[in-house]
Amino acid sequence: MHLGLVTPVLIQHPSTRSDWEATAEIDEVAQIAETADRLGFHHLTCSEHIAVPTEIAGERGGTYWDPLATLGYLAARTRTIRLATQVLVLGYHHPLEIAKRYGTLDRVSNGRLVLGLGVGTLKEEFDLINAPFTDRGARADDALAALRTSLSTPLPEYHGEFYDYSGFVVEPHAVQPRVPLWIGGRTKRSLRRALTHGDGWVPFGLRLSELADMLAAAPLPENFDVILSTGAAFDPLGDPERVVRSLTRVRDAGATIASTSISASSADHFAEQLEELHRIALAEGIDFT
Template sequence: MHIGIAPPIVVQHPAVVAEWEAAAGIEELTRIAETADRLGYHHLTCSEHVAVPIDVAAERGATYWDPLATLGFLAARTSSIRLATQVLVLGYHHPLEIAKRYGTLDAVSGGRLVLGLGVGSLREEFALLGAHFDDRGPRADDALAALRASLSRSRPEYHGAFY
């Protein structure tokens, strides 16, 4: 069994956010990550929401730190804890973008990235980003196949329905 931590600060959901988190920043998050690393936690997570609409933020929260920047910073401050996206929304990114950016993070972190992927659930956010919502399942399946091709070969080639 592996025990991980979903650190406070990076996601501030109105139903569970602690008062101190509103004023907390990268210093507090770094202390949490370094302590979890020292204590032997398996992983820490960072969720993705790119653009939570104002009317939805009251329910879901408006604070979601960017996982690539956050985990990249924490990779430099920790040594063994794995860095997990929980989750990266496939419909917001081209598979080659994910392969390049998160492949680089995996390399600079010494292979500590756990790439958690999902289809997304917030229709309004998809609309803000100009992303496809109704067919996000088939698009995600195709993106996964493209990612597998991109991450498994030095000269990838893939021809799917969307990518």
């Protein structure tokens, strides 16, 4: 099992945001990314919302840094850590838009892109940009199939129900022969979607017992990743025993990658917490290679 990092600052949920994050700047995020990179963490994350309605922002948060610009900057400040969109909403983009923009990110980062992708649930945001909402699941399936054939070639061609194209040049494109696609969701359908089109599944909002049952009922292909959250933010310096318990629980539930959040009072403290998490994880046999 590898360890990934839910990057602070970039998403600010009212119930989990630390005070220091409200005024943090990109250099502080980069400091944390550089520490995680040096220690060998698997990936860092950045999610996507274009505009959150004010009444929903009070509950779910309204701060979401743009993943393309943010990950592009962090790519220049790191060397090996993977850059994961967790998640990019498929219905907001044409597949070739993703292939061009994020294929360029894959190139400038020397092949470190992970595309975490989701169907999306915020109808108000779909309506804002005139994106179809009611058939978004079917459109997402078609977009995933299109992306799989289009990400790593300069001459993409795809003929599907919603997307149909050929005779276009997309350059630059992704340098990885197969960009990892991680599919987010909380339903059996999202797991089927991940098994059909993706390289990993990023579930949310489910109990570990539910996840274990779902995974047991679905034979997973070789090298398929299951990215499970370790839950509430870790305090490795203050409560190392909980870190060990949580890592053990997600590993036993079938995680190949544990997605970790960190409690901290500043960027410097966050980096110290990462150092201690790394030490604990090594002692527990977590892979940082």
